Amino acid sequence: MPRYALKIEYNGAPFAGWQRQADQPSVQAAIEAALAKLELRTHTIAAAGRTDAGVHARGQVAHCDMEKDWAPFRLMEALNHHLKPQPVAIVDAAEVDSDWHARFSAIERRYLFRLLIRRAPATMEAGHVWQVKHPLDTALMRDGAAHLIGHHDFTTFRSVMCQAKSPVKTLDKIEITRVETDAGVEIQFGLAARSFLHNQVRSIVGTLERVGAGSWTPEAVRDALEAKDRAACGPVCPPQGLYLMDVGYAGRVWTAHQ
């Protein structure tokens, strides 16, 4: 059975998240249903990151096992045909070894969080950013973020629902960029790690927003981390500004079928 890696883009708004659920639409179920149109049987796919309801992806990665030999480009085109009109698209596909695993072979995840500062309600960007109405100090947020970089116990910054065995993770990067857009000023948070805990990005961004607004000092972020206590976390920010951008693997996976 040949195995294929799929790079997947989706607008998370209409979905209850990545993971298949009994009574609610999910991205996983949408892709599995499209696969069943190609090979009529039950398909179960595994993804690199199980994104929450409302979270988007530019570069989610999943793998599927097929009975037929599919040219990757044809597989991508056929899936996209059956995925329409849902806002899910396969943007690349590649054949991989039978022991390659979208989740367990991944060595890096990159997330983007988009925060829009503006007074008037967002129109075009609604559902794609977290909007706040007050100014934010990016220098303070960067100072706060610096305390989180590296190898730490992130108990404070993970959901009580998190199923990871250990709260200890290495956060490689938090890049905070101020971008002028047609809708207003966006603060973009770029985070990278081998893997993330459940709600880790939203817990970090929600806390850093409090720093940018001036109600937390940058040092309070260090204190919260050191408390190793979920109750010490700032507010968890909403999901609709979050994008799974890219998943990294050892060795080359994609050959640019886009």
Place this chain on the structure above:
Amino acid sequence: MPRYALKIEYNGAPFAGWQRQADQPSVQAAIEAALAKLELRTHTIAAAGRTDAGVHARGQVAHCDMEKDWAPFRLMEALNHHLKPQPVAIVDAAEVDSDWHARFSAIERRYLFRLLIRRAPATMEAGHVWQVKHPLDTALMRDGAAHLIGHHDFTTFRSVMCQAKSPVKTLDKIEITRVETDAGVEIQFGLAARSFLHNQVRSIVGTLERVGAGSWTPEAVRDALEAKDRAACGPVCPPQGLYLMDVGYAGRVWTAHQ
């Protein structure tokens, strides 16, 4: 009766266009209904550009006459309150003289057209770009566009429904930019003129796309213009990539209430 200028942003997708219509939702009717919540009577507002169904705006301008004296910021906030949850927002407001007119006082309109080149169906950008699957040569498109700059009879590039008295207009700018985005390569067309004919931007962009694809030569654009014949135009491109970005007036109107 004090008069106010309103700068308006909207997502055109759910609307039959700017203009009020008997049985279909319009941006004009949405704003007039919000005004009626502030002063209970029939309101009629005039806009700088009557955008078609599906066309978006970042900087549409309209004016309204009020009975009460409103602080512009308060007027903007109150209208935005009543416009929710529709994707229409007042992004600036200013008091203007009683002879100031959003349409007749305007001396420049700027439009943006976003064309996305990509194979996989658009997810996040659906409804906000015109998607094509083939590469486009921007140098050829610029050569074609150069023939349209200046004072011309644009009969070829206007809808047969166009109500303008004269087809002669001065096109000040067509700037064609290639932008790498997370969704793929966008070709962005920036157009500026004192005023535009009905469907002029979409007729021009649709024709230039044919040049970029190699099926028209740049010189064929000049021939089409000189034909002064609607039948000589290339295909009119779809509305969802079009944005009314800005309207220019003599003198300062806005004082940045954003």
